Amino acid sequence: MSADSVQPARSPILSSTSGAVPTPDGDPSPGVAWHYGDPLGEQRAASRTASVVDRSDRGVIELAGPERLTWLHTISSQHVSDLPDRRSAENLSLDLNGRVEDHFVLTDVDEVTWLDTGAERSVPLHDFLAKMVFWAQVTPALRTDMTVLTLVGPQVRSGAIAELLDIPADADVYTAGNLPELHHDDEPLGFWRVMPPIGEGRTTPVVDLVVPRDDIPRWWKELTTAGAHPAGAWAFEALRVAAGRARLHLDTDERTIPHEAEWIGGPQEQGAVHLDKGCYRGQETVSRVANIGRAPRRLVLLHLDGSSDARPATGDPVSAGGRTVGRVGTVVDHFELGPIALALVKRSVPADADLIAGDPASGTAARIDGDRYISDDTVPAGRAAQDRLRGRS
Structure with a gap:
């Protein structure tokens, strides 16, 4: 089949x-x-x-x-x-x-x-x-x-x-x-x-x-x-x-x-x-990220510039300062929030970054929804144990 x-x-x-x-x-x-x-x-x-x-x-x-x-x-x-x-x-x-x-x-x-x-x-x-x-x-x-x-x-x-x-x-x-x-x-x-x-x-x-x-x-x-x-x-x-x-x-x-x-x-x-x-x-990857690492990207909610008639498409790049930092997911018009999208972006992208969804030269301005953005600065348990063994604080 x-x-x-x-x-x-x-x-x-x-x-x-x-x-x-x-x-x-x-x-x-x-x-x-x-x-x-x-x-x-x-x-x-x-x-x-x-x-x-x-x-x-x-x-x-x-x-x-x-x-x-x-x-x-x-x-x-x-x-x-x-x-x-x-x-x-x-x-x-x-x-x-x-x-x-x-x-x-x-x-x-x-x-x-x-x-x-x-x-x-x-x-x-x-x-x-x-x-x-x-x-x-x-x-x-x-x-x-x-x-x-x-x-x-x-x-x-x-x-x-x-x-x-x-x-x-x-x-x-x-x-x-x-x-x-x-x-x-x-x-x-x-x-x-x-x-x-x-x-x-x-x-x-x-x-x-x-x-x-x-x-x-x-x-x-x-x-x-x-x-x-x-x-x-x-x-x-x-x-x-x-x-x-x-x-x-x-x-x-x-x-x-x-x-x-x-x-x-x-x-x-x-x-x-x-x-x-x-x-x-696939368990090894899940366990390794949970215990000693971090996921390279995070899921964020983007608010798109509603003054633009253009909309990015699923799979389009998300860029900051001309550099690609992620990909656009679902794009949809919301009855209260206006045009919004989900995106996978690099973990290092700050919540207040000025982003472009779509073509970096002609795409749609976007900002991350700060209410959903969770800053994760905690040290995974496995990484903390490694640091202790190596004498790091």
């Missing part, structure tokens, strides 16, 4: 929802709505009330078998060997040098582990997992019949929407639960899960629904009837960028290690890399 053999189907929401505008050609979220006629208003609704976002471009993989979690634990970065039923986590697959190849969300429900990831990585991730089975009692299966809807906003955890989905008021991040029945047959019914919040200050709640693809129209109707406003991928991306949450292959490149994208931490820290677990591919 090749990486191009499965393409996300065009969502039925595009043809059934008034004003739906598809994502642009070449967008990493193909086949879904970019907006429904009012992109900034959709962001405002998602920040202040409740919205539903069609994310059916995401690919879903099923892991069945009694050793699914212990096996996954040995080949990925997160501690999942004892993940409880109806709990989720974020996880990475790294290469031998500790560079990020895949980022995915996993949820264990009723003795089945469900993984979902970006459209372009679902087949490669499935193929990697299938190759790594060996003698383990686990069966990976690409489930093109399952996909994702996402609820965003302060009202998704209360009132009619929470009642519809049967989400307990005390459900914390990464809690999951079975969805109520929409029909009575033997097909999978799907589940909900609480995800880390997004938006400014990371305060806007998020709940994912992993559902049968054929049930998208029915769930869309149920959720909008319960009060959720339709919102396109633009709205979700704007709130994600404002929160400083990286997206694979937009905000990362082929050299990215987990520390640079702020993916360090167990489920309790809402991370994707547990620092206290056994061996896995």
